[in-house]
Amino acid sequence: MSGKYWLNLFTGKTWEEFLENGANVSGFREQRRKAAAKIHPGDYLICYLTGVSRLIGVLEVKSELYIDKTSIWEWADYPCRFKVELIHQLEPKTAIPILDLRDRLSLFQGLKSKNAWSGFFRGSPARFNPSDGEILVEAIKDTIANPIERDYDEKKYWRHPKTYESKMGVVTIPEETTDEEVETKEPLEGITTHEEIQWMLLKLGSDLGLDVWVARNDRNREYEGKPFQDIPNLRSELPLQFDNATNRTIELIDVLWLRGDAILSAFEVEHTSAIYSGLLRMSDLVSMQPNIKLNLYLVAPDDRREKVMNEITRPTFARLNPPLPKICKYISYSQLKKEIDEIGDRIRYMKPEIIEKVAESCEPDEL
DSSP states (O other), rough: OOOOOOOOOOOOHHHHHHHTTTSSSEOOGGGGGHHTTTTTTEEEEEEEEEEETTEEEEEEOOOOOEOOOOOHHHHHHHEEEEEEEEEOOTTTOOOOEGGGGHHHHHHGOOOOOTGGGGGGGSSSSBBBBHHHHHHHHHHHHHHHHOOOOOOHHHHHHOOOOOEEETTTTTEEEOOOOGGGGGGOOOSSOOOOHHHHHHHHHHHHHHHHHHHHEOOGGGTEEEEEEGGGGSSBBOOOOOOOSOHHHHHHHHHHHSSSEEETTEEEEEEEESSSOHHHHHHHHHHHHHHHHHHHHHHHEEEEGGGGGHHHHHHHEEEEEESSSOOOOHHEEEHHHHHHHHHHHGGGGGGGGGGGGGGGEEEEOOOOOOO
């Protein structure tokens, strides 16, 4: 097969709706338009069922991207659409558990934690490594020829995003991670502390020529004998541009980057499993100042990624206006460290926007 291979996410319910509507149109969310524009006729969409974590089919792309909100799916428009042909199809009971192929796929290699692979399957479209795409398509074709029936959880297959109406529209409530996707997590190599990540963010901001702020209750902390207060450009006071309640909230955010009196970025380091404290501070900030313009980041260990994604999409945070998942991004410890190591002495030529290179959207993206 020629052409590129792309991930196309479905729940069992949206897969059945796709089939009922003729199996000739697939779509993606509006915020994925830039990625979808890279798909062209002759490419292939590999269909993956979230909830049960199985491969169920292959679509051949028959058109360029077009925008259409005609009703196909009950729970969302998915307006970034393509004409497609269903060229290989399995049944739910013969669909292939992705973990059955882990030893053959590059996306399972070199993981920081055993469940880190699931990050690839959070949003679509996402492009597969060509060799992985070929392996997946061949596995689907082989299973069509030699089907193996496997039990599956019908409740998870038929699940749909739980939603309710708010002033901002429909809010999606995350469901618990599937049993298949939860594995024993391995610790990262070495020991990374909350103070280390705070120090790295403070130093990075300072090296970028920005003023920096550390949470008021952390000002006397240090990392490897180096006091936070020794970092160049560390502010002793914040600009008093908000009301007292907002200022008190901002003062407790782990790390801020500032240019003059303007706060550019806010970072919360969530080292423990709870995740809540930083998210609550950020949600309080958004609730009190909905028009505030700054970049929000939640920095956490690699093996807490799924926890971050699940917590940030809870109704408490998703119903905010603007929704917290839309304006707050996730940064993993390993990606932050890797980027800083690779930049090295070139930091003097960099702009603050480099942090976006390692930041990942927290918006749910499931068909």
